[in-house]
Amino acid sequence: MMNIFCSMEDIVQHNCGIFGVIGNADAAKRTYLGLYALQHRGQESAGIVSTDGKNMYEYKGLGLVGDVFSDDKVLLKLLGDSAIGHNRYSTTGSTLFMNTQPFLIKFHAGQIAASHNGNIVNAQILRNEMEQNGSIFRTTTDSEVVLHLIAYSRRKTIPEMVSNAISKVKGAFSMLFLTSEYLIGVKDPNSFRPLVLGKKNNAWFLASESCAFDLLGVDFVRCLAPGELIILHRDNEPESFFPWGKRDKDKGSACIFEFIYFSRPDSYIFGESVEKVRREMGAQLAREHPADADIVIAVPDSSNTAALGFSQESGIPFELGLIRNHYIGRTFIQPTQHIREIGAKLKYSSVRGILKNKRVAIVDDSIVRGTTSKQLVQLIRDAGASEIHIRIASPPIVAPCYYGIDTPDKDQLIAANMSVEQIRDFIGADSLGYLSLDGLLSLKSLPKIGYCTACFGSPYPVKIDDKANKDKMGNG
Numbered sequence: 001m002m003n004i005f006c007s008m009e010d011i012v013q014h015n016c017g018i019f020g021v022i023g024n025a026d027a028a029k030r031t032y033l034g035l036y037a038l039q040h041r042g043q044e045s046a047g048i049v050s051t052d053g054k055n056m057y058e059y060k061g062l063g064l065v066g067d068v069f070s071d072d073k074v075l076l077k078l079l080g081d082s083a084i085g086h087n088r089y090s091t092t093g094s095t096l097f098m099n100t101q102p103f104l105i106k107f108h109a110g111q112i113a114a115s116h117n118g119n120i121v122n123a124q125i126l127r128n129e130m131e132q133n134g135s136i137f138r139t140t141t142d143s144e145v146v147l148h149l150i151a152y153s154r155r156k157t158i159p160e161m162v163s164n165a166i167s168k169v170k171g172a173f174s175m176l177f178l179t180s181e182y183l184i185g186v187k188d189p190n191s192f193r194p195l196v197l198g199k200k201n202n203a204w205f206l207a208s209e210s211c212a213f214d215l216l217g218v219d220f221v222r223c224l225a226p227g228e229l230i231i232l233h234r235d236n237e238p239e240s241f242f243p244w245g246k247r248d249k250d251k252g253s254a255c256i257f258e259f260i261y262f263s264r265p266d267s268y269i270f271g272e273s274v275e276k277v278r279r280e281m282g283a284q285l286a287r288e289h290p291a292d293a294d295i296v297i298a299v300p301d302s303s304n305t306a307a308l309g310f311s312q313e314s315g316i317p318f319e320l321g322l323i324r325n326h327y328i329g330r331t332f333i334q335p336t337q338h339i340r341e342i343g344a345k346l347k348y349s350s351v352r353g354i355l356k357n358k359r360v361a362i363v364d365d366s367i368v369r370g371t372t373s374k375q376l377v378q379l380i381r382d383a384g385a386s387e388i389h390i391r392i393a394s395p396p397i398v399a400p401c402y403y404g405i406d407t408p409d410k411d412q413l414i415a416a417n418m419s420v421e422q423i424r425d426f427i428g429a430d431s432l433g434y435l436s437l438d439g440l441l442s443l444k445s446l447p448k449i450g451y452c453t454a455c456f457g458s459p460y461p462v463k464i465d466d467k468a469n470k471d472k473m474g475n476g
């Protein structure tokens with residue numbers, strides 16, 4: 001999901017989407033469509049690497065999937081029955097062509113391509129060590145570190161080298177590796193980011209979210225387990241390994257924001273439908289913070305499902321009071337203060353006929369800096385609403401994320417610096433209520449696994465080397 005605020009963006013930002021297939025004659029086209037379905041996870045670059053079992057072919061570029069692959073001849077050159085793809089969301093300043101994925105390297109054991117979703121928290125330390133030993137890095141991403149570790153490994157086969165390499169990294173990583181022989185999927189032992197397995201005829205598929213399978217008519221098979229390394233072959237059944245040992249599901253730390261905001265509502269991740277969980281978040285929010293309102297509206301599109309849940313639980317009718325402009329790209333630059341100030345008006349339009357003289361409950365998924373919420377309240381007041389009650393379908397964000405999601409530093413997070421009442425006053429709402437962390441974790445539909453809730457003030461599940469991560473090395 002994009003936002004006009006560029007470096008001043010006021011929403012938590014997605015990281016990346018990954019997709020892979022082995023054993024399908026149209027592998028590159030399938031990957032292209034899979035990336036389309038995962039476009040919401042990253043909009044800054046897209047790429048595909050394919051293989052025909054002998055050679056490997058790549059094409060990457062900056063921009064949306066449709067722009068990068070606008071010339072259909074490009075896909076025809078990506079030969080073979082196996083491919084991996086990547087949509088990237090990068091942190092500010094690292095939107096460079098050299099950082100586009102998948103990365104493809106040649107090394108002593110052959111060729112290997114990699115796509116990464118997440119953030120490796122010890123990447124800078126590993127990189128420093130390798131640079132001191134003479135390694136030369138081509139990119140500024142954490143993902144490249146894994147490829148260097150693979151090349152360093154003295155294990156015999158590529159799957160063993162991959163297993164050896166990933167055992168040295170820490171943090172959040174759902175990764176795909178493609179060689180002429182294998183498609184390998186890995187999920188970190190904490191299980192931060194989703195990764196799902198699918199099948200159609202004799203082809204196997206891996207994707208960040210199951211919505212990519214639905215577009216292709218691929219059958220969803222299962223979610224990968226925490227710490228699972230799966231090897232997919234052309235002719236054999238998948239083989240699974242657990243380089244860190246088998247983990248209990250409740251010991252993991254799946255990113256709970258995948259359910260709150262990142263994943264598409266039609267996806268199935270971590271063992272449950274996002275739509276089901278998100279709707280229950282809205283219902284729980286209505287129980288915790290009822291609103292004396294005539295209508296419930298959503299901040300579209302990401303809050304639609306929670307707003308429906310709020311409406312159903314409260315009995316207050318759901319209306320489309322805000323319309324989102326889908327044609328504003330992430331690259332929109334704000335040349336003047338005036339344009340910055342009307343930011344929310346460019347992104348959202350209010351429907352005066354619905355809002356005028358109404359007491360409005362607005363459901364949003366989160367508040368980051370508070371600037372967008374403030375602008376939205378003004379927009380809705382200007383449309384004639386008599387009262388505005390903001391309801392947030394997540395707990396207050398009080399700490400930055402170091403596991404692959406681009407959030408601002410603590411000093412810019414409004415909830416880390418103001419009380420709920422002060423935030424209400426700042427954004428100009430008549431009331432403000434956040435979903436509680438206990439309420440969120442007690443939802444019946446939320447799979448009973450371990451979750452990361454560090455951005456809500458819980459301990460970070462994987463130790464952060466602050467110095468190395470302060471500048472959040474361009475992540476994958």
Ligand code: SF4
Nearest residue numbers: 255401403452454455
């Ligand atoms: S800190 Fe927040 S956004 Fe980051 S992984 Fe944990 S829950 Fe997800």
